[in-house]
Amino acid sequence: xxxxxxxxxxxxxxxxxxxxxxxxxxxxxxxxxxxxxxxxxxxxxxxxxxxxxxxxxxxxxxxxxxxxxxxxxxxxxxxxxxxxxxxxxxxxxxxxxxxxxxxxxxxxxxxxxxxxxxxxxxxxxxxxxxxxxxxxxxxxxxxxxxxxxxxxxxxxxxxxxxxxxxxxxxxxxxxxxxxxxxxxxxxxxxxxxxxxxxxxxxxxxxxxxxxxxxxxxxxxxxxxxxxxxxxxxxxxxxxxxxxxxxxxxxxxxxxxxxxxxxxxxxxxxxxxxxxxxxxxxxxxxxxxxxxxxxxxxxxxxxxxxxxxxxxxxxxxxxxxxxxxxxxxxxxxxxxxxxxxxxxxxxxxxxxxxxx
Amino acid sequence: xxxxxxxxxxxxxxxxxxxxxxxxxxxxxxxxxxxxxxxxxxxxxxxxxxxxxxxxxxxxxxxxxxxxxxxxxxxxxxxxxxxxxxxxxxxxxxxxxxxxxxxxxxxxxxxxxxxxxxxxxxxxxxxxxxxxxxxxxxxxxxxxxxxxxxxxxxxxxxxxxxxxxxxxxxxxxxxxxxxxxxxxxxxxxxxxxxxxxxxxxxxxxxxxxxxxxxxxxxxxxxxxxxxxxxxxxxxxxxxxxxxxxxxxxxxxxxxxxxxxxxxxxxxxxxxxxxxxxxxxxxxxxxxxxxxxxxxxxxxxxxxxxxxxxxxxxxxxxxxxxxxxxxxxxxxxxxxxxxxxxxxxxxxxxxxxxxxxxxxxxxxxxxxxxxxxxxxxxxxxxxxxxxxxxxxxxxxxxxxxxxxxxxxxxxxxxxxxxxxxxxxxxxxxxxxxxxxxx
Numbered sequence: 001x002x003x004x005x006x007x008x009x010x011x012x013x014x015x016x017x018x019x020x021x022x023x024x025x026x027x028x029x030x031x032x033x034x035x036x037x038x039x040x041x042x043x044x045x046x047x048x049x050x051x052x053x054x055x056x057x058x059x060x061x062x063x064x065x066x067x068x069x070x071x072x073x074x075x076x077x078x079x080x081x082x083x084x085x086x087x088x089x090x091x092x093x094x095x096x097x098x099x100x101x102x103x104x105x106x107x108x109x110x111x112x113x114x115x116x117x118x119x120x121x122x123x124x125x126x127x128x129x130x131x132x133x134x135x136x137x138x139x140x141x142x143x144x145x146x147x148x149x150x151x152x153x154x155x156x157x158x159x160x161x162x163x164x165x166x167x168x169x170x171x172x173x174x175x176x177x178x179x180x181x182x183x184x185x186x187x188x189x190x191x192x193x194x195x196x197x198x199x200x201x202x203x204x205x206x207x208x209x210x211x212x213x214x215x216x217x218x219x220x221x222x223x224x225x226x227x228x229x230x231x232x233x234x235x236x237x238x239x240x241x242x243x244x245x246x247x248x249x250x251x252x253x254x255x256x257x258x259x260x261x262x263x264x265x266x267x268x269x270x271x272x273x274x275x276x277x278x279x280x281x282x283x284x285x286x287x288x289x290x291x292x293x294x295x296x297x298x299x300x301x302x303x304x305x306x307x308x309x310x311x312x313x314x315x316x317x318x319x320x321x322x323x324x325x326x327x328x329x330x331x332x333x334x335x336x337x338x339x340x341x342x343x344x345x346x347x348x349x350x351x352x353x354x355x
Numbered sequence: 356x357x358x359x360x361x362x363x364x365x366x367x368x369x370x371x372x373x374x375x376x377x378x379x380x381x382x383x384x385x386x387x388x389x390x391x392x393x394x395x396x397x398x399x400x401x402x403x404x405x406x407x408x409x410x411x412x413x414x415x416x417x418x419x420x421x422x423x424x425x426x427x428x429x430x431x432x433x434x435x436x437x438x439x440x441x442x443x444x445x446x447x448x449x450x451x452x453x454x455x456x457x458x459x460x461x462x463x464x465x466x467x468x469x470x471x472x473x474x475x476x477x478x479x480x481x482x483x484x485x486x487x488x489x490x491x492x493x494x495x496x497x498x499x500x501x502x503x504x505x506x507x508x509x510x511x512x513x514x515x516x517x518x519x520x521x522x523x524x525x526x527x528x529x530x531x532x533x534x535x536x537x538x539x540x541x542x543x544x545x546x547x548x549x550x551x552x553x554x555x556x557x558x559x560x561x562x563x564x565x566x567x568x569x570x571x572x573x574x575x576x577x578x579x580x581x582x583x584x585x586x587x588x589x590x591x592x593x594x595x596x597x598x599x600x601x602x603x604x605x606x607x608x609x610x611x612x613x614x615x616x617x618x619x620x621x622x623x624x625x626x627x628x629x630x631x632x633x634x635x636x637x638x639x640x641x642x643x644x645x646x647x648x649x650x651x652x653x654x655x656x657x658x659x660x661x662x663x664x665x666x667x668x669x670x671x672x673x674x675x676x677x678x679x680x681x682x683x684x685x686x687x688x689x690x691x692x693x694x695x696x697x698x699x700x701x702x703x704x705x706x707x708x709x710x711x712x713x714x715x716x717x718x719x720x721x722x723x724x725x726x727x728x729x730x731x732x733x734x735x736x737x738x739x740x741x742x743x744x745x746x747x748x749x750x751x752x753x754x755x756x757x758x759x760x761x762x763x764x765x766x767x768x769x770x771x772x773x774x775x776x777x778x779x780x781x782x783x784x785x786x787x788x789x790x791x792x
Contacts, residue, residue: 250658304775316765319453
């Protein structure tokens with residue numbers, strides 16, 4: 001804190017020095033300063049953003065410390081505690097429960113785990129696929145623009161449209177995905193209401209059992225649909241990155257006798273670091289907002305625990321169960337997750353002077 | 356451009372920005388106020404002079420945005436002839452009436468409720484305390500209503516022994532609809548069924564004897580939930596059912612009902628998870644399926660040329676014949692109703708036979724009163740009404756909010772949201788038993 005104050009003071013002090021050789025006595029009048037004279041332009045948006053974004057986040061945090069059920073005009077701010085967070089992580093019956101029965105709240109671990117699985121699987125596959133498409137499109141193919149548009153187009157659709165579209169694709173009787181399974185002789189399978197785990201049932205690392213690792217079919221179906229929608233975005237970001245690499249790097253690698261795979265692996269992909277990081281951040285933040293997609297696919301904000309994510313759980317707690325304070329606690333957990341993705345990115349950008 | 360001009364234009368920009376900002380802020384404030392003032396008009400009731408000179412506006416908040424519900428409410432309003440009392444209504448749609456509930460809770464807790472709203476009666480009313488409701492005993496619930504409502508609906512209208520709501524209609528949950536030609540082709544006779552396992556046997560026969568799907572069912576949490584409560588009632592009887600809704604259910608009864616439901620879902624369409632109940636119903640009408648369990652609102656969706664008694668028929672769900680499992684809508688009376696006397700006049704009208712016939716003719720349900728003249732209702736409704744007035748008991752529905760308090764219903768819904776995808780009888784039994792924790 002003291003450090004910051006000192007930095008601010010230094011900054012103010014420096015402002016007073018004129019770079020054209022003037023002395024500190026020639027102070028500009030307060031009202032004539034650039035920052036003040038331009039205030040009409042930056043101050044209103046600054047205040048509005050501060051109030052409606054940061055103010056709302058702070059207020060949300062305060063709400064999460066209260067016991068409010070569903071009417072924000074009756075919040076009691078005199079009694080703040082972390083009970084909602086304790087229940088979110090441990091489960092339990094809150095002290096503010098209005099009913100003797102049915103008030104046990106289960107912890108959010110299941111939804112948190114699904115959120116992370118969805119986020120990681122979606123982001124990683126999306127990037128890999130986007131890179132692959134970008135490299136293909138970058139190789140001077142015919143109809144390059146057409147392909148680029150085709151791959152990018154799904155992103156322009158809303159989640160509601162793509163969710164309804166995939167509900168049809170996954171339909172067991174006439175959906176195309178099952179038609180494909182049947183064509184290869186696999187028979188039709190239930191997809192959107194199938195919570196069977198895809199993956200390894202139980203893994204042991206020597207004597208340590210890790211438990212099962214996998215992804216439920218219905219969650220995988222959601223991830224697949226999201227990948228279909230957003231891999232085009234990853235492609236565009238990578239394509240821009242590839243275009244920025246001078247041709248001489250490709251030529252030099254060729255002259256040195258590198259094969260195509262080796263050339264990309266050793267020379268080109270390492271130069272795509274910035275593109276990867278920025279696409280990754282955007283994709284991960286997108287996946288935290290998969291609520292609309294799930295809501296539209298299932299026609300309800302309860303997709304069952306195999307596909308339940310923090311966003312659906314939060315909305316359910318707030319509007320179905322009238323637990324605004326508890327839902328606010330979940331919102332803060334989501335916010336911290338998003339921040340932990342964005343903050344390191346912003347920090348490295350800042351360190352490299354890109355910000 | 357000279358400096359002077361630049362300065363003036365900057366000043367103008369500043370002014371414009373200031374005005375715009377003030378306008379935006381005023382807009383926000385205005386919106387908030389408008390919202391709060393909705394229910395405050397004509398707050399001149401409650402002068403203690405009884406109902407003789409009641410006047411003013413009665414506002415209804417509801418989720419009947421379209422279809423049979425909207426028509427029924429319109430018929431109800433049209434039938435209300437009172438020059439002094441003006442009935443208005445507004446719709447809160449979305450999320451299977453969760454948005455309506457959320458809106459009501461906010462307005463109730465801020466002391467600004469509408470005159471009345473659409474609500475499931477029974478335990479659902481307990482989302483507010485008895486003090487938050489006004490007493491309807493005497494003015495509305497007089498000897499006429501008390502004598503003519505059946506015991507089940509009468510209980511559902513009370514909170515802690517106080518009459519706080521007027522039930523409007525009754526939908527039945529324990530039905531088994533069937534397509535007569537498919538059932539005949541399979542050679543089974545639904546009127547001879549007496550237990551849920553007879554239904555399962557018949558489904559097996561349909562599967563082996565015909566090309567039709569035995570069970571028209573949309574695999575959603577709420578359809579599975581209402582099927583389960585029906586099977587529980589049929590297997591465990593009224594006492595077993597009551598034990599469950601009181602949180603003292605027997606694990607074996609819960610599990611056995613769930614096993615039957617699990618098998619019944621096996622007999623439905625492959626794509627049952629992707630369709631809604633209207634689609635399932637359409638397929639039964641087309642002869643693609645034999646049986647359908649659904650509330651009797653489904654009958655309202657049958658096509659004109661799908662004739663009751665010829666093309667389709669109905670039996671009470673086998674094993675629950677003497678019961679009329681209730682799903683109701685009601686109009687509760689908040690303690691802080693803006694125009695209490697006028698509201699009571701309207702609610703009194705809603706408790707009468709004339710209003711209930713007008714409403715239920717459109718809604719496809721039956722009046723909760725035993726003395727209604729049902730000749731204006733259709734043939735199926737008349738048969739259901741006979742069943743109702745002759746029923747031994749009218750158990751409240753769990754899935755439709757009457758039998759359990761809201762958090763238990765929420766846990767119940769979670770249990771079935773999982774069941775329809777994992778179909779795990781063991782873990783769902785645990786979840787159903789733990790729903791009361």
